[in-house]
Amino acid sequence: MATIHVREVPDDTLTTLRVRAAQAGQSLQAYVRQLLDSEAATLTAGEAAAEARGIAARGHVTSDDVAEAMAEAREART
Numbered sequence: 001m002a003t004i005h006v007r008e009v010p011d012d013t014l015t016t017l018r019v020r021a022a023q024a025g026q027s028l029q030a031y032v033r034q035l036l037d038s039e040a041a042t043l044t045a046g047e048a049a050a051e052a053r054g055i056a057a058r059g060h061v062t063s064d065d066v067a068e069a070m071a072e073a074r075e076a077r078t
Contacts, residue, residue, distance in 0.1 A: 048073035 021031035043051065052069045055061050
């Protein structure tokens with residue numbers, strides 16, 4: 001597993017993250033890692049569109065299927 005370092009984090013941001021980590025019963029490291037994992041697992045709009053185009057190109061997919069895939073991607077992001 002790789003290690004990253006983030007420099008010049010504003011004090012207010014660090015305080016907010018520490019408080020949220022404590023409220024979640026996690027260390028700051030575990031909390032930030034969870035945020036990064038969640039962000040990495042979420043498709044960007046461009047990735048979701050590309051996935052929808054790929055699905056549509058494979059066969060009998062309706063525009064409703066594509067719209068549903070896009071809505072699911074947006075919902076997963078929130």
